[in-house]
Amino acid sequence: MKVSLFLTCLADVVYPASVGKSTVEILERLGCEVDFPKKQTCCGQPAFNSGFHRESRDVAKHMIKTFEEAEYVVSPSGSCVTMLHEYSKLFSEDPEWQERAKALSDKSFELTQFIVDVLKVDDVGAEFHGNVTYHTSCHMTRLLKVKEAPMKLLENVKGLKFTELPNKQQCCGFGGTFSVKMVPISEQMVNEKVEHIEETDAEVLIGADLGCLMNIGGRIERQGKPIKVMHIAEVLNSQA
Known part of the structure; x- marks a missing residue:
């Protein structure tokens, strides 16, 4: 293929x-x-x-x-x-x-x-040890309608401990040009997202949209939080 x-x-x-x-x-x-x-x-x-x-x-x-x-x-x-x-x-x-x-x-x-x-694969043979949570990005879930695929793949990652993110449906405040044009509002939205991530006690935040991860990761870094941000591809490519 x-x-x-x-x-x-x-x-x-x-x-x-x-x-x-x-x-x-x-x-x-x-x-x-x-x-x-x-x-x-x-x-x-x-x-x-x-x-x-x-x-x-x-x-x-x-x-x-x-x-x-x-x-x-x-x-x-x-x-x-x-x-x-x-x-x-x-x-x-x-x-x-x-x-x-x-x-x-x-x-x-x-x-x-x-x-x-398409490939009909639920388990890619990944192994990743750590406590994680997952950010569901707006475009991917609401417009592209991709909701179950990331979860199916993460469920089969050996060693991964998953906790669902509270209020996962809420936008992180990135929204592309929104975060540039509406800085105060965007800042409050990402602050709230980081607070919910902390509630899970996750060591790693996983996502499938780099704009969101860049926005959330930047806020986490500026606040000095000990939370790593990773794209789902990096986790699925992890091997023992």
């Missing part, structure tokens, strides 16, 4: 050595042949969320062409995969591009979604 990796901006710039590497190693271990289309760029979500839909269409066309020949497109970001699924709405008045956007949407998956729903 051939998989084209959509790494995303944050993974490429901030977390390539950990998240990108882990994603590729997991997929290859599960029998996938992974390639990395070098022409990929930002998915256009920042512009889209700020109302610049014309500019978003230009980015969408580039991404559609970049991944048009891919068998499957997989990304370690539920938020960015959600944006790929939004492309067809951008071309509601352009049937040709809407059809091409729909084709990309149909073959694009978040990492855990792909492992569980």
Whole structure:
């Protein structure tokens, strides 16, 4: 099975050595042949969320062409995969591009979604010892509708002790440009998220969206909390 990796901006710039590497190693271990289309760029979500839909269409066309020949497109970001699924709405008045956007949407998956729903794997053979909790990001759960896949995979990680995060449905306050435009509100939201994480006594916070993890992790670091932040790919790639 051939998989084209959509790494995303944050993974490429901030977390390539950990998240990108882990994603590729997991997929290859599960029998996938992974390639990395070098022409990929930002998915256009920042512009889209700020109302610049014309500019978003230009980015969408580039991404559609970049991944048009891919068998499957997989990304370690539920938020960015959600944006790929939004492309067809951008071309509601352009049937040709809407059809091409729909084709990309149909073959694009978040990492855990792909492992569980496409590869039909619930146990990747990971081993990770520690007390953890999991942050359910907004785009991934509410728009992409990926809720069970991460839990199924974490349940089968040997040595992992899991505690559900209180008020897990609440946003962490990142929201892309929201955290830049609404700083005081965003700060209060992430403070509340950190408080709930502390309630679990978790040593590690796990998530599947790097924007959220960057936001929460930054707050944890500034507050001097002894909590490690990890992307789920890093945990699933852990071996004894």
